[in-house]
Amino acid sequence: MLPRRPLLALGAAALSAPLAARAQPSWPDRPVRFVVPFPGGSSPDLTGRIVAQHLGDVLGQPVVVENKAGAGGNIGTDAVAKATDGLTIGLSINGPLSTAPALYRNLPYDPARDLIPVSLLVRGGQVLAVDPRLPVQDFRSFVAHVKAHPGKLTFGSVGAGSGGHLAMEDIKARLGLDLEHVPYRGFPPAVLDLVAGRISAMVVTAAAILPQLREGQARALAVTTEERMAQLPDVPTLAEVGLTGAASYGWQVLVAPAGTPRERIERLAREAKVALGSERARQAMDAAAFEIVASSPEEASAYVAAEADRWGTLIRQLGLTLEG
Known part of the structure; x- marks a missing residue:
């Protein structure tokens, strides 16, 4: 039999555990910074603001879009990668996430190490x-x-x-x-x-x-799409003219800094899907010739990795390098 004092200590710890859990502040407890690495009015800005507005409605805190343009999206993407406040998320595209690591000699961030793809939002x-x-x-x-x-x-x-x-x-x-x-x-x-x-x-x-x-x-x-585009129904795909496997897209991904808790990543992905499921989002993406995807985090990660492998190989074959 255990001595009385340890039993009392164990009981106190058991009672205090749920109280401590309830005492933890919910996320977010302050405004969220949403970095879009392109200027206002751009297609990433359009997508980002649709998602940010919905997040602000459901998270209980303002989600403030910050347009941080430059270097093809690398500057804003770097800002998300280096954020440590627990309140920064962002949107990025194929360049900063899949081609920049092979293209730039001195890229200040590593997408695979420093960022978590939350959801593949749209592609065009x-x-x-x-x-x-x-x-x-x-x-x-x-x-x-x-x-x-x-x-x-x-x-x-x-x-x-x-x-x-x-x-x-x-x-x-x-x-x-x-x-x-x-x-x-x-x-x-x-x-x-x-x-x-x-x-x-x-x-x-x-x-x-x-x-x-x-x-x-x-x-x-x-x-370059796998199927004909609704906006250009009479124009064949590359596969239809004999180039199978050559399909390519521009795409936009919701990202968060590495180390972001898993439950937060999953919630952000769910809410992004809700945001892009609205009629407003559908009309806006149709006008911009984008297809809504709103994927899971796992699907987003796999997609970004596959794109990085494909285009990184081509960049190296061409010998392309840029100063980062």
Whole structure:
């Protein structure tokens, strides 16, 4: 039999345990910082604000969006990775999470070590668009034209290592095409030069070129999605024109700093799904040519890792490096 004093001590500990648990402050007990690594009005900002507004409604504290743009999203993503206050979450995209580790020599964070993918929120396809003055009508005639004029045609992108640049490099490698890359600082100048005939082609986010396609100022030859896009139902996928396994997307992920408690991650994922299930979210994503995914944390982690492996391999094969 145990002595009386230890029994009393054990009983006191047992009684105090649930009281201590109840005394722990609920999360969050102060406003939450939601970092979006792009300017206001951008598509990540649109998605982020939809999620942030819903989180503010259900968490009982304001969720304040902070637009922290720069370096293709790396600066804002780094801010989330380095946060230690327990009150910072954010949104990031494929560049900072899947291509930056292979692309930048001095990246100040490690996505695999410093961040937890909470939910793959949305993803959107790209369009292979060409100058309508080119003597091509479809993807196959474009390929034939490029092969007949090696090194004479150009393609634009929003920068070395961007989604559009890598998608075109992937197409080039699969088909043995020779086109010269012309990088731009953003979609508007690149699309403007395509319309003006100063570049021959580009792989571009659908929302950035839909008006020009509808007005006949550019011609769509293929989309990079696995299925045809609702916004461009007459444009075939890359698989339909013979390039299986070449599908690619731009995507947005809700992220939290490493070490965030599991139950918090799971709740954030659940609430993100609710936020993106609203009619407002559906209409906004349709207009931006994005598909709502709202995945689990496990699915998000697997997706980011697979993308990092795929595009990191291509970046290394191309020998692309940037100063971070």
